[in-house]
Amino acid sequence: MHLFKHFFKLLSRNIKGLIIYGIITVVMVMMLVTTVSNSGSDMVLTAEAKSYNISFVDNDNSPLSRGLIDYLGVNNKVSDYSKKSETEISNIVFFGMTSYHFTIPSGFANDVVNGRTENGIIYQTIDGSNGYVSFELGNRIDSYLNTYRNYLSLGLSENEAINKTKETLIDEAPITVVAENEEDAVVDSREIVIFNVNQYFPYLILGILSLGVGHTVIITNKKELVERNTVSPVPAYMTKFINTVGLLISGIICWALFMAFDFIYGAGTEIMSKYGWIILINSLLSTLCCSAIAALLTNYIETSNTLSMVTNIVGLAMSFFCGVFVPMRFVGEKVLSISKFLPFYWTVLANNMTSSVQSKYAFDMNQVLICFAVELLFVISISTIAIISNSKRIIRA
Amino acid sequence: MYKYFLRERLRNRNFIFWCLAFPLALMLCFHFVFGNLSTSTEVTTLNMAVIYEGTDSMYNRSFETMVDGLTEEGSNGEEALFKLNDYSKAEEVKEALINNDLDLAFKVYDDKVEVLISKDYSDMDIAVGKAVADTFMNNYDMMATAFEENPQKAMELISNLGENLDFTAAKKSEFAEETPNPYIWYYYSSFVMGICFNAMNGVDMVANLKADAGYHAVRVSVSPQRKLRLIISAYCAYLTIALGINVIQLLIMKFALNVPLGGSILKLVAFVLACNLFALAFGVVCGSIMKGTIDARGNKITAIIMTSVFLSGEMVAQLPGMLERSVPIINDINPATVMNMALFRLAYSTGDFDFYINMIKIVLMAVLFITISVLILRREKYASL
Numbered sequence: 094m095h096l097f098k099h100f101f102k103l104l105s106r107n108i109k110g111l112i113i114y115g116i117i118t119v120v121m122v123m124m125l126v127t128t129v130s131n132s133g134s135d136m137v138l139t140a141e142a143k144s145y146n147i148s149f150v151d152n153d154n155s156p157l158s159r160g161l162i163d164y165l166g167v168n169n170k171v172s173d174y175s176k177k178s179e180t181e182i183s184n185i186v187f188f189g190m191t192s193y194h195f196t197i198p199s200g201f202a203n204d205v206v207n208g209r210t211e212n213g214i215i216y217q218t219i220d221g222s223n224g225y226v227s228f229e230l231g232n233r234i235d236s237y238l239n240t241y242r243n244y245l246s247l248g249l250s251e252n253e254a255i256n257k258t259k260e261t262l263i264d265e266a267p268i269t270v271v272a273e274n275e276e277d278a279v280v281d282s283r284e285i286v287i288f289n290v291n292q293y294f295p296y297l298i299l300g301i302l303s304l305g306v307g308h309t310v311i312i313t314n315k316k317e318l319v320e321r322n323t324v325s326p327v328p329a330y331m332t333k334f335i336n337t338v339g340l341l342i343s344g345i346i347c348w349a350l351f352m353a354f355d356f357i358y359g360a361g362t363e364i365m366s367k368y369g370w371i372i373l374i375n376s377l378l379s380t381l382c383c384s385a386i387a388a389l390l391t392n393y394i395e396t397s398n399t400l401s402m403v404t405n406i407v408g409l410a411m412s413f414f415c416g417v418f419v420p421m422r423f424v425g426e427k428v429l430s431i432s433k434f435l436p437f438y439w440t441v442l443a444n445n446m447t448s449s450v451q452s453k454y455a456f457d458m459n460q461v462l463i464c465f466a467v468e469l470l471f472v473i474s475i476s477t478i479a480i481i482s483n484s485k486r487i488i489r490a
Numbered sequence: 491m492y493k494y495f496l497r498e499r500l501r502n503r504n505f506i507f508w509c510l511a512f513p514l515a516l517m518l519c520f521h522f523v524f525g526n527l528s529t530s531t532e533v534t535t536l537n538m539a540v541i542y543e544g545t546d547s548m549y550n551r552s553f554e555t556m557v558d559g560l561t562e563e564g565s566n567g568e569e570a571l572f573k574l575n576d577y578s579k580a581e582e583v584k585e586a587l588i589n590n591d592l593d594l595a596f597k598v599y600d601d602k603v604e605v606l607i608s609k610d611y612s613d614m615d616i617a618v619g620k621a622v623a624d625t626f627m628n629n630y631d632m633m634a635t636a637f638e639e640n641p642q643k644a645m646e647l648i649s650n651l652g653e654n655l656d657f658t659a660a661k662k663s664e665f666a667e668e669t670p671n672p673y674i675w676y677y678y679s680s681f682v683m684g685i686c687f688n689a690m691n692g693v694d695m696v697a698n699l700k701a702d703a704g705y706h707a708v709r710v711s712v713s714p715q716r717k718l719r720l721i722i723s724a725y726c727a728y729l730t731i732a733l734g735i736n737v738i739q740l741l742i743m744k745f746a747l748n749v750p751l752g753g754s755i756l757k758l759v760a761f762v763l764a765c766n767l768f769a770l771a772f773g774v775v776c777g778s779i780m781k782g783t784i785d786a787r788g789n790k791i792t793a794i795i796m797t798s799v800f801l802s803g804e805m806v807a808q809l810p811g812m813l814e815r816s817v818p819i820i821n822d823i824n825p826a827t828v829m830n831m832a833l834f835r836l837a838y839s840t841g842d843f844d845f846y847i848n849m850i851k852i853v854l855m856a857v858l859f860i861t862i863s864v865l866i867l868r869r870e871k872y873a874s875l
Contacts (some may be wrong), residue, residue, distance in 0.1 A: 124806065172815075180844055181814055184821075184831075188803075188811020189672060195658070205657065213657040219672060221660070229617035231658045236625060239654045243632060243647055247640050261631050266602070266623030268616060271587040271595075272609040402507050406515055413519035428522050453610050 096332060100339040104309045111305035118297050122354070125289050129282045145192040145226065148174045148185070155202035160255040161237055164262060165230075186217045193218050193230045205238050206245065237262060272450075287359040288448045290351070291372055295379045295437045296412040298347060302387040303404040306343045310336045310391040311400060333483050336391070341384045348380040368447040371461055378468040379440040385475035386436075392482050411437040421445055422453050436471040439464040491720055495698070495727030505691060510735045513684035514742060517677050521747045524673040536593040536618060538572040541580045541606075543599035549630065553598050556626055571618065594619045603627055670838045672807060675830070677749045678837075679804040681739055682829045685765045686795045690788055691728045692773015692863070697784045699724060699867050703777070704784060717868045725770065725860075732766040752836040757845065761836060764852045765829050771859035772825070778866045795826075802826035828852060 104111075147169045151158050165171055174182055174194065186194050195216040204212050214234060218226045240261055244254035312318065313336055322332050352373060359365040365372070386407070394400045411417075415437035416424050424432070432438040443464035445452035499505060540557060542550045560571045575592060577583045586592040587608040593615050597604040603626055605619040629651055636644035697704035699720060701711040710720060740758070743749040751758060773791060780787040801824050803810045810827050813820045821827045832848035839845060 181818060184814045185811055187670065187672065188675075188808050188814065190808065190811035190815050196661075208655060210655050210657055213659050215661045216658055217661045225612075225614040225617040227660065228614070229621060231656075232617075232621040232625070234658055235654060235656055236628060238657045240628060240632060242655075243650055246647065246650065247636055247643050257635070261628050261635075262624070264627060264631065266605055266620060266627055268605045268607060268620060270609055270611065271584050271606050398504050402504075402512070405512065409516065410519055413523045419523045424523055425525070450609065 096327060096335040097338070100309065100313070100335055103312055104306060104339070104343070107308050107312065110308050111301065114297065114301045114305050117300070121293060121297070122286070122290055125286050129285050144169045145230065146170050146172070146190065147230065148172045148182070148191040148194045150175045150182075150194075150196045152199045153197045153201040156251060156255055157202040157205060157238075157241065158197045160241075160259065161197075161234065164237055164259050165233065167263060168265075182217070186219055189219050192226050195234070205242065208242070233262075270450075281362050283359055284362050284364045284448060285451065287355055287362065287364050287372075288444070288451050290355065291376065291444045291447070292417055292441060294351060294376050294444075295383065295415075295440045296408055296417050298344065298351075298376075298380055299383040299386060299408045299411075300404065301347050302340055302344050302383050303390055303408070304401060306340055307387050307391045307400050307404070308397050310340065310388075311395065311397060314391070314395060330483075337384075337388050337479075337483075340387055340391075341381075344380045344384040344387075348376055351376060364448055368456075371443065371447055374465060375440055375443045375468070378465060378472065379436070381472045382436045382440075382468060382475065385472055385479055389475055389479040389482070392479055411435050414438075416441045416445075420452065436468060436475075439467045439471070443468075491715060491723035492727050495724045496730065498698070499691070499694075499728060499731050502694070505687075505694075506735075508687045508690065509684050509732065510738065512687075513680040514739060516680040516683075517739075517743065517747055517749075520673065520676045520680070524676070534614075535569050535571065535573050536615060537575060537591065539575045539577050539583045539586065539592055539595045541577075541583050541595060541597045543580070543597065547601075549601050550598050552630060553596070553603065553626055556622075557596070560622065571622075596623060601630075670834075674749060674837075675803055675807045675834065677743060677747065678830050678833045679799065679802055679807070679826075681736075681743065682765070682802065682826055682833065683795075683799045683804055684739060685732070685736065685762070685829065686769050686799055686826055688728070688732050688766055688769035689773030689776065689791050689795055691732070692770045692775070693777035693784060693788045693791055695724050695728060695770070695774050696777035696787075696867075700778060718864070721864055721867050725767075728770055729763075729766055732770070733762065736762045736766070750837045751833075752838075754836070757836055761829075761832055761849065761852075764849065764856050768825065768852055768856035768859060771856060771863045774863035775859050775866065778863070798824055798826040802830050822851075825852075825855060 147165055149162055149171065151162065151173070162171060172191070174185075174191075177185070182194055185191050193216060195214050197214055198212050200212065201214070204210070216227065216231070218224060218230075220226050237258060241254050241258045244257050245251070249257060313332060319332075323329065355372060356365060356369065390400060390403055390407075394403060411432075413419070414424070414428055414432040415421075415435055416429075416432075417437060421429070421441055429438070442454070443461050445454040446456045446461055449455050538557075540553070542554075544550070557572065557574065561574045563570050575586070577586065580597075583592065583595045583606070587595060587606060590608050590610055592608065594608070594611070595606040596619070597606055603623040605616070605623050607615050607619060633644065633647065633651075636647045696707075698706050699710060701707045713720075740751060740762075744751055776791050776794070777784075777787050780790055782790075801809060801813065801820060804826075810821055810830070813827075821831070828848050828851050832845055832852060835845040835848065
């Protein structure tokens with residue numbers, strides 16, 4: 094018990110690593126929540142809710158141009174960038190902050206009435222002139238202007254034509270996602286946050302355990318401390334054992350905090366009520382696996398700098414290859430066939446099946462059980478290697 | 491002294507890892523993952539079916555006529571927008587959508603068109619389906635209004651509907667490619683992060699030259715060498731290694747990872763030189779001003795660098811865009827963003843203006859920090875050593 098208390102005393106004195114990863118976690122979650130709630134949304138919640146961030150510069154400022162902007166603002170978030178420079182606009186478009194930027198030239202309303210298209214609206218998008226944003230919004234703008242012209246040709250006045258055009262175009266075709274289960278076709282914005290937090294979980298927990306708690310283990314491996322422990326009446330294996338238990342308990346505390354967030358924030362959502370138990374087991378296995386990896390690394394590594402280097406490389410490489418940072422469906426077949434030999438792959442695959450709308454991986458109970466089994470095998474095998482290497486070092490000492 | 495500093499640096503494993511290996515490892519990860527992502531979303535022929543519900547109305551027949559037009563190839567040999575699939579029952583269409591045999595379907599009922607899409611829909615499926623359904627519904631609505639309000643003009647309107655004018659045109663791209671790959675930012679950001687880590691070298695330079703910061707510096711300070719010569723030697727040695735590392739990284743980026751770096755080697759060299767000088771001088775100034783052990787000062791500078799790199803979009807590439815929209819001043823003064831932007835403009839822009847604007851900022855910052863660093867290191871006097 095004395096050693097056990099000592100471990101956590103040391104941990105509290107070297108809390109910096111834990112605080113850094115704590116901040117990273119909180120920032121990530123807050124950014125996710127903010128992005129999802131503020132999204133215009135290029136992040137599709139349901140097919141019907143699809144809308145875009147649109148920006149414009151109106152050099153015409155005619156009833157027609159104002160009517161067009163008003164119409165586009167019905168389902169989209171529209172911003173006036175007339176005070177921004179060309180370079181600023183170009184940067185904002187490149188970073189995807191506006192899906193479609195358009196400039197209405199001066200004298201545009203007259204040109205539309207006369208059917209002149211040379212001096213038309215100039216747009217910029219991130220996906221180019223052949224992308225779906227250009228297609229959809231270009232089509233909406235053209236529909237608006239052509240409908241307006243048609244109403245003018247029917248003898249309506251300018252204002253009447255503008256109002257009638259908006260009235261006509263406001264009636265849009267409904268979109269339905271066809272799925273086996275109706276609930277599979279809809280996703281709550283909180284589910285997006287929960288799903289993504291669980292997706293990042295293996296990366297974060299490995300960082301917390303290896304860089305946050307691992308430094309404490311390394312300190313107890315210091316020559317002076319080892320020599321002091323050697324002359325004490327405590328068996329040599331006990332210090333190592335306590336370190337491992339300390340890592341494990343720290344991991345379980347972090348896991349409990351993550352799960353508390355999932356269950357409180359995601360209360361009542363489909364993902365938590367239907368697949369909560371899968372998330373619980375999957376993340377617990379992932380925690381055990383990351384504890385084993387951290388124990389293995391801290392066995393061999395003697396300095397904090399080296400631990401930082403190795404953990405960063407191992408954590409980032411596994412996260413990139415196994416679909417933590419980029420959805421698994423976008424990762425190449427060859428990369429995925431290699432990542433099957435890494436524990437994060439199975440954690441991410443099981444998590445993917447908890448929200449098939451977001452991940453495009455259909456739920457399959459057998460597949461989930463296989464994921465759990467493989468994760469458990471990783472836990473056992475990595476722990477075994479860690480224990481063997483540990484005992485060898487004790488014998489050598 | 492140049493040789494001494496050179497050897498001392500090359501033996502520092504930490505420095506080699508964070509400046510050379512870590513950015514390269516990140517770039518390799520990006521290459522394996524983003525290499526598979528396509529940014530192209532061109533319209534291709536979509537597999538489609540139509541479900542007609544209710545009686546054989548005018549509305550249904552009009553929709554059928556329009557769909558027929560969209561399943562034919564264009565006169566210039568353009569691909570048809572849709573390939574129409576025949577299903578006798580609505581359940582069969584839904585089954586086909588669930589099994590991904592169809593991209594989308596239209597359900598026509600009660601003077602309304604509904605777009606049905608499969609769960610694995612693409613954004614283009616929605617865009618095309620919605621555009622077709624909306625256009626039909628709106629045109630039909632307009633025709634109905636025309637026949638009600640002005641039947642004489644209605645026939646004229648029918649002929650007008652066929653000649654929809656296109657009032658939008660894409661802006662002529664200021665970039666060499668029409669749409670720069672947004673994932674390219676991650677490569678530039680990693681490269682710039684490696685350069686920024688040179689600030690750690692600046693802290694080590696302080697440990698080697700400022701007598702109250704380390705025992706190495708005490709030895710160097712009491713040597714008969716002139717202080718300015720020591721500082722210049724240290725700068726040159728640290729810069730030599732940093733440039734060597736950058737050359738390796740740039741070669742790998744260019745030839746192994748296919749990252750565009752622009753056509754001008756001279757500008758690239760000027761960019762790399764200015765950035766490294768800035769990072770080094772920044773490290774020296776911060777290392778001299780900050781209190782604590784050299785490790786503690788290093789940790790504080792790492793925190794500053796990581797914040798700067800984070801804001802420049804290393805982890806979330808959209809972050810500089812969010813800042814540009816709401817607080818553009820942060821992008822203007824954040825060194826990592828300025829460097830990223832200069833490299834991006836160098837690689838992609840057809841004009842040089844934005845590249846030079848960013849380069850001027852980097853050079854000004856570099857000159858300012860070098861001057862301060864030399865003044866601090868050279869003028870320091872000690873009561874005892």
